[in-house]
Amino acid sequence: MASGTPSSGPGEGLTLARLAAVSREVAAASARSRKTELLARMFDQARPEEAALVVSYLSGRLPQGRIGVGWSTLRDPPPPAPAPRLTLAATDAALDTIAALKGPGSRTARRARVHELLAAATDGEQRFLTRLLLGEVRQGALDAVALEALARAAGAPADAVRRAVMLDGSLPRVARALLAEGPAALGRFRFTVGTPVLPMLAHTAASVTEAVRTLGAPCAVEEKLDGIRVQVHRTGDTVRVHTRSLDDITERLPEVTEAALRTPGAPFILDGEVVAVDRDGRPVPFQEIAARVGSRTDIASARAALPVAPVFFDVLAADGAPTVDLPARERHAVLARLLPPELRVGRTVVTDPGDGAQLAAAEAFLARALARGQEGVLVKALDAPYAAGRRGRSWLKVKPVHTLDLVVLAAEWGHGRRTGLLSNLHLGARAGDGGFVMLGKTFKGLTDEMLAWQTRRLGELAVADDGFTVRVRPELVVEIAYDGVQRSPRYPAGVTLRFARVVRHRPDKRAAEADPVERVLRREAPG
Numbered sequence: 001m002a003s004g005t006p007s008s009g010p011g012e013g014l015t016l017a018r019l020a021a022v023s024r025e026v027a028a029a030s031a032r033s034r035k036t037e038l039l040a041r042m043f044d045q046a047r048p049e050e051a052a053l054v055v056s057y058l059s060g061r062l063p064q065g066r067i068g069v070g071w072s073t074l075r076d077p078p079p080p081a082p083a084p085r086l087t088l089a090a091t092d093a094a095l096d097t098i099a100a101l102k103g104p105g106s107r108t109a110r111r112a113r114v115h116e117l118l119a120a121a122t123d124g125e126q127r128f129l130t131r132l133l134l135g136e137v138r139q140g141a142l143d144a145v146a147l148e149a150l151a152r153a154a155g156a157p158a159d160a161v162r163r164a165v166m167l168d169g170s171l172p173r174v175a176r177a178l179l180a181e182g183p184a185a186l187g188r189f190r191f192t193v194g195t196p197v198l199p200m201l202a203h204t205a206a207s208v209t210e211a212v213r214t215l216g217a218p219c220a221v222e223e224k225l226d227g228i229r230v231q232v233h234r235t236g237d238t239v240r241v242h243t244r245s246l247d248d249i250t251e252r253l254p255e256v257t258e259a260a261l262r263t264p265g266a267p268f269i270l271d272g273e274v275v276a277v278d279r280d281g282r283p284v285p286f287q288e289i290a291a292r293v294g295s296r297t298d299i300a301s302a303r304a305a306l307p308v309a310p311v312f313f314d315v316l317a318a319d320g321a322p323t324v325d326l327p328a329r330e331r332h333a334v335l336a337r338l339l340p341p342e343l344r345v346g347r348t349v350v351t352d353p354g355d356g357a358q359l360a361a362a363e364a365f366l367a368r369a370l371a372r373g374q375e376g377v378l379v380k381a382l383d384a385p386y387a388a389g390r391r392g393r394s395w396l397k398v399k400p401v402h403t404l405d406l407v408v409l410a411a412e413w414g415h416g417r418r419t420g421l422l423s424n425l426h427l428g429a430r431a432g433d434g435g436f437v438m439l440g441k442t443f444k445g446l447t448d449e450m451l452a453w454q455t456r457r458l459g460e461l462a463v464a465d466d467g468f469t470v471r472v473r474p475e476l477v478v479e480i481a482y483d484g485v486q487r488s489p490r491y492p493a494g495v496t497l498r499f500a501r502v503v504r505h506r507p508d509k510r511a512a513e514a515d516p517v518e519r520v521l522r523r524e525a526p527g
C-alpha cells in the first residue's frame with residue numbers, strides 16, 4: 001500500500017462500501033417509505049461525526065466543494081482493492097488532501113492522490129467515488145428523504161428538523177448535532193443574521209395567467225432578473241454576501257457591501273440578485289456577471305471592467321427581527337421602507353385573480369420585462385411566508401423556452417423506478433467536421449412511454465455498455481427545451497445547456513439535420 005493511502009481497520013466507523021451499497025439500494029427503491037427506511041437504518045449505525053458525510057455523499061455533494069477532479073483525472077483507474085477497507089472518515093481526509101493541492105505541479109499531484117484513493121477502493125466503491133467526484137450521484141429528492149430518515153433515527157419531529165435545517169442552511173450540520181445530542185439539539189438552531197439560510201425557490205408556469213389562476217389569490221408579478229442570486233447579511237458595519245449555495249463571495253462584490261452599508265434597518269438579511277447593465281441600459285448576459293463574480297484576483301480591475309449592482313426582492317430579517325414568517329405583502333412593505341426604488345425589483349400587483357383586465361395588465365408587464373431584456377417574471381402569492389430552502393408552490397416563474405434539435409451520443413442506465421431503462425441522455429450538437437460536440441446531459445421531461453421507447457431504440461443503436469453508460473451510434477435526434485447556455489469547461493465547446501429537458505423524440509429527423517454547435521454558441525448568453 002502506497003504511503004498516505006487511506007485505509008481503516010475494524011471498528012473504525014462506517015465503511016465507504018456500506019455507503020455505496022445503501023446508495024444503490026436507495027437508488028433502486030421506488031417507494032419514498034423504503035428510501036426513508038434504508039437511510040434511517042444507516043443513521044442508526046452512524047457516528048455523529050459521520051452523519052454529515054452520509055448526507056453529503058448520498059446527496060452527491062463533496063463537503064470540500066469543487067476539488068478540480070474531472071474525467072481526465074479519473075480516466076484509466078488503477079485495479080480495485082480486493083476487499084473493503086475505506087471508512088468515510090478516511091475518504092474525507094483523502095479528499096481534504098486533494099482539495100488542498102494548488103499551484104505548479106498540482107495537476108500531477110492531484111491525479112496521483114486520486115489514484116491512491118481509487119486503489120484503496122473496491123470495484124463498487126470506485127464506481128460510487130467516480131460518480132461522486134463527477135457530481136453524478138442522483139438518488140431522487142434525497143435531501144427531503146434524508147431529513148425524514150434522520151428525524152426517525154433520532155426520534156425527533158420531522159417538522160422540527162426541517163425548521164432547524166431552514167434556519168441553519170445545512171442538513172449535514174443539523175444531522176451531526178442531532179445524532180450527537182438528540183432532539184434537544186434542535187433548540188439551538190435559531191434564525192441569526194450572519195448565518196446564511198437556503199433560499200426559497202420557484203416552480204414553473206407556462207404563462208402569467210396560468211400562474212395567477214394556480215395561486216388563486218392576490219399576488220405580485222415581479223421581474224425575473226438573470227443575475228447572480230445573493231443573500232446579504234449586515235450586522236453593524238459587518239456585511240457578508242452569500243450565493244444561492246451559501247458560498248461567501250463578499251470580497252468579490254464591494255458594490256454590494258457599499259449598498260448594504262447605506263441601507264438602514266440593520267441587523268438585516270436581504271434576498272436579491274446581482275446584475276449589470278450595458279451602455280444602453282439593457283441587462284448584461286448572465287455569463288459576464290458570473291465571470292465577474294467568479295474573479296478571485298484584482299477585484300478593482302474586474303469592478304472597473306464590469307460594475308455590478310444589487311437589486312432586492314425580499315427581506316428575511318430587519319432591525320434584528322426575523323420576517324420569514326410574515327406574509328409576502330408585509331415583507332415587501334418592510335423592504336420598501338429600507339430600500340429606494342432603484343434597489344428593488346420591478347413589480348405589479350394582481351388583487352383579483354379573476355379580473356380579466358388585471359390578468360391582461362400582468363401579461364403586458366411580462367411583455368415589457370422581456371422587451372427590456374429581463375429573463376421573465378415571478379408570480380408570488382401575497383399571503384405566503386418565505387419558505388427558506390424549499391421550492392414553494394407560492395412562487396411560480398414564467399419565462400420563454402428555447403429549443404434545439406440535438407443528437408443522443410450515449411445514455412445512462414436509470415435508478416429507482418427507472419431501473420432497467422436508459423434515462424440520462426448525453427446530448428450533442430452538429431460540428432463542422434461532420435461529428436458531434438457534447439453539450440451536456442438530461443433525464444428530465446421523459447414520460448414512462450418515452451423512456452420505454454428510447455430504451456428500445458438506443459438498444460438498437462448501442463456500440464458499448466460498461467454497465468453504467470451505453471454509447472450509441474449518433475442517429476437519434478431529440479428536441480430539447482432549455483433556459484439558456486452557460487460556460488462550462490467540462491464540455492468540448494466550453495458551454496452547456498441550462499435546465500435542459502426532453503420535449504420529444506424526433507425519429508423523423510436525420511442526425512445531419514440536428515442544430516449546429518454554432519447556433520448554440522450564438523446563444524451563449526442565456527435568453
